[in-house]
Amino acid sequence: MYNFSIFIEKEWDLYIARNLELWVFSQWENYDNALSNLKEATELYLENEKEKTILNKIKWKNYSLTTLSI
Numbered sequence: 001m002y003n004f005s006i007f008i009e010k011e012w013d014l015y016i017a018r019n020l021e022l023w024v025f026s027q028w029e030n031y032d033n034a035l036s037n038l039k040e041a042t043e044l045y046l047e048n049e050k051e052k053t054i055l056n057k058i059k060w061k062n063y064s065l066t067t068l069s070i
Helices: 031-048 050-057
Strands: 004-013 015-018 024-028
Touching: 004 024, 004 031, 015 031
Parallel strands: none
Antiparallel strands: 004 015, 015 024
16 A cells, blocks of 8 residues: 555646646546546556556655745
């Protein structure tokens, strides 16, 4: 099992979902469907990639999501 960092933002009338480690994207008109489609897109990506390639892509990435108050 892999754990991925997901970033979702609303841009105009679409939600854009991004898998930050694999750089897989999805979009939809609502949050839940954008996330669901991203899961499906990520699963398809994982089926077609070799495990070594996947591990090399995620091995060196380390994200921190936080807020900044000014």
